[in-house]
Amino acid sequence: MDRPPYYRPIRDEQVLFEHAFRERLPVMIKGPTGCGKSRFVEAMAARLGRPLVTVACHDETSAVDLVGRYLVKGGETVWQDGPVTRAVRAGAILYLDEIAEARPDVVVVIHPLSDHRRRIYLEAHDEDVEAAEGFHLVVSFNPGYQRGMKELKPSTRQRFVALAFDYPPAEVESEILQGEAGIDARTAKKLATLAHKLRRLDALGLAEAPSTRLFIDAARLIKAGAEPRRACDAAIVQPLSDDSAIVEALSEVVALAF
Ligand SMILES: Nc1ncnc2c1ncn2[C@@H]1O[C@H](COP(=O)(O)OP(=O)(O)O)[C@@H](O)[C@H]1O
Ligand SMILES: [Mg+2]
Structure with a gap:
C-alpha cells in the first residue's frame, strides 16, 4: 500500500473525525485556504482505509455533474455515474471541497445523503441508490464572508458536525x-x-x-x-x-x- 499522506494533527480532530465516521455523522471542515483541510481528509481516508472521492466545487458545479448523466457513445445512450454516485456505490469518503461555491441544486442532492436515509435518487435514471457501508460525506467551507465568498444555508449547515480549522501555531x-x-x-x-x-x-x-x-x-x-x-x-x-x-x-x- 502507498504510504499514507503526512498529516500533523493540531488538536483532537483525528479522533473526532473517527467518532463522526462511526456514528455516520457528516463532517464539515471550516477554515481559510491552505490551512490543511484537504490534507486532513486525505489522511483520514487512508487511516480509515476508505477510498476517497474529491470534488472541487466551483460556481458552475451542478447536481447533474455530481450525480451523473446520459452520454451518447457510438450511437447509443449510456448512463454514466457522476463522482457522488460513484462514491455512494463504492462506500467511499466523499469530499465536496468548497461546497458553498456550487449551484444551489447540489444541496438538494446531498440532503438525503446527509441524514439517516443515506441514499441518492438518480432522477434521470430513475434509480434509488443506497450508500454502501463505509460511505461518508465530508464538505469543506471557507467562511470568508468579508471577502464576498458564498454562505451556506443554515438548514444545510445544521446537517453536519463542524470542525473549525485555522493556521497552526x-x-x-x-x-x-x-x-x-x-x-x-x-x-x-x-x-x-x-x-x-x-x-x-x-x-x-x-x-x-x-x-x-x-x-x-x-x-x-x-x-x-x-x-x-x-x-x-x-x-x-x-x-x-x-x-x-x-x-x-x-x-x-x-x-x-x-
Ligand atoms: N497539519 C498539517 N500536516 C501536514 N501538512 C499540512 C498540514 N496543514 C497544512 N499542510 C500543508 O499545507 C498544504 C496546504 O494544505 P491543504 O490541505 O491543501 O489546504 P486546504 O485544503 O485547507 O486549502 C498541504 O499540501 C500540506 O503540504
Ligand atoms: Mg483544499
Missing part, C-alpha cells in the same frame, strides 16, 4: 514545514515566524491571509538551493500582491526574517 507550522519540505529546523522556524508576522499585518488589506502552502513552497525553493530572500519573494510576496506598496511592505518583513 508557529511551532507546529515549523514542524509541518520540516515534514513537507525537508528543511532544517532553523530555517523552518524563521519561515513559520514570518508566516505569523505576515498574517498579523491586517493593515495591508490582503485579499486572503498568506496560507501555509506559500511557506512550504518557499521552503522547497530554499531546500533546492535558492537564496532565502529570493525564495520568499517568489513563493510568498509576489503571489500575495501586485500592489507595489504592499509588495514593498511584505519585502521589508521578509528582510527582517532573513
Whole structure:
C-alpha cells in the first residue's frame, strides 16, 4: 500500500473525525485556504482505509455533474455515474471541497445523503441508490464572508458536525514545514515566524491571509538551493500582491526574517 499522506494533527480532530465516521455523522471542515483541510481528509481516508472521492466545487458545479448523466457513445445512450454516485456505490469518503461555491441544486442532492436515509435518487435514471457501508460525506467551507465568498444555508449547515480549522501555531507550522519540505529546523522556524508576522499585518488589506502552502513552497525553493530572500519573494510576496506598496511592505518583513 502507498504510504499514507503526512498529516500533523493540531488538536483532537483525528479522533473526532473517527467518532463522526462511526456514528455516520457528516463532517464539515471550516477554515481559510491552505490551512490543511484537504490534507486532513486525505489522511483520514487512508487511516480509515476508505477510498476517497474529491470534488472541487466551483460556481458552475451542478447536481447533474455530481450525480451523473446520459452520454451518447457510438450511437447509443449510456448512463454514466457522476463522482457522488460513484462514491455512494463504492462506500467511499466523499469530499465536496468548497461546497458553498456550487449551484444551489447540489444541496438538494446531498440532503438525503446527509441524514439517516443515506441514499441518492438518480432522477434521470430513475434509480434509488443506497450508500454502501463505509460511505461518508465530508464538505469543506471557507467562511470568508468579508471577502464576498458564498454562505451556506443554515438548514444545510445544521446537517453536519463542524470542525473549525485555522493556521497552526508557529511551532507546529515549523514542524509541518520540516515534514513537507525537508528543511532544517532553523530555517523552518524563521519561515513559520514570518508566516505569523505576515498574517498579523491586517493593515495591508490582503485579499486572503498568506496560507501555509506559500511557506512550504518557499521552503522547497530554499531546500533546492535558492537564496532565502529570493525564495520568499517568489513563493510568498509576489503571489500575495501586485500592489507595489504592499509588495514593498511584505519585502521589508521578509528582510527582517532573513
Ligand atoms: N497539519 C498539517 N500536516 C501536514 N501538512 C499540512 C498540514 N496543514 C497544512 N499542510 C500543508 O499545507 C498544504 C496546504 O494544505 P491543504 O490541505 O491543501 O489546504 P486546504 O485544503 O485547507 O486549502 C498541504 O499540501 C500540506 O503540504
Ligand atoms: Mg483544499
